[in-house]
Amino acid sequence: VAAIGASRNIAVASAAGDLVAFIDDDAIPPPNWLETLLPAFDDPLVGAAGGAVFDVPLGRVDWQLCTCTRLGAGNTDSPGPINRYLGAGADPVAYLAGCNMMIRRSALQQVDGFNPLLTGAYDDVDICCRLNDAGWGIAYVPAAVVRHDRAPNLTRDDQQTIRDPYRILASRAIFAMQSTVAPDETAVVAMLAESLREWTVFADQQLAAGHLTPVEHQRFVEQADAGARDGLAAGRGPRLVTVIPDPPRHLFRPYR
Structure with a gap:
């Protein structure tokens, strides 16, 4: 999943x-x-x-x-x-x-x-x-x-460097929009704008140091923008409900 x-x-x-x-x-x-x-x-x-x-x-x-x-x-x-x-x-x-x-x-x-x-x-x-x-x-x-150990994943590489900020920004936007009953969308938008500026500076530094190619730099900035935009849109909707069932005791032995 x-x-x-x-x-x-x-x-x-x-x-x-x-x-x-x-x-x-x-x-x-x-x-x-x-x-x-x-x-x-x-x-x-x-x-x-x-x-x-x-x-x-x-x-x-x-x-x-x-x-x-x-x-x-x-x-x-x-x-x-x-x-x-x-x-x-x-x-x-x-x-x-x-x-x-x-x-x-x-x-x-x-x-x-x-x-x-x-x-x-x-x-x-x-x-x-x-x-x-x-x-x-x-x-x-x-x-x-x-x-x-912080293994490599879709967000970071094997040197612990963020390579794709999409999920970070999308998740932060969703959390900020759904962490209160009445979110202040203006404050969330301002936060995302500042966060995008910070990630762009990070990408610029990675480019200058030779850790990102120009193509990778462009994709990094685009992914950051998309993450903020998509997260804000998703966060405007209701928080999804998941029904947590009672434990299936016949399948496993509980820790005691």
Whole structure:
């Protein structure tokens, strides 16, 4: 499935547990990862828990207490405590890295699952935002560290350089338009215009350094523009509803 939001919904529907853990295919957890996250759910009001992310290419922990504004401006090393970023309408709002999070199935059912419109980014921000606004607590567990290799994908190459910003901009636009009940489209459009300027400067720098050919540079800028335009159009529509079923307990043995 090309869209990460839709992929996560398929995974949840297939999972047997009442708590569903999420990790990327280029991330490696320690043996005690699940055990470290589980105690957070002793509090029945906690809907999601997750930990830090060790970025292998950078050689350091690069994702800790993560927050994001309703316009999609993220901070992966925010000052605590996490309660500063929780509560209905919080802006910025706390979120968990998608490669290191566990979510209560009943909470996912309440908020209609992940947003299937999000193709390659902001799926983790969006789900945490919705859980928060629905009254669920979000727990950050620093000891639950996952190693993330950041493998090449449709957006970045094997040197961790962004080669196609389409999915980033499209997903940010969709999130910004659907993260509140009454989005300020003027503010979203202004944010996208500024973001496009920043990505164009990045492309110009890559061209000057010889990392992009003139043809690749032109395509990069065109893809950025298309992502912003398509994301804004998609975000104007309603957030799609995904019915999360009860667990198929006859298929798998739940983790205990």
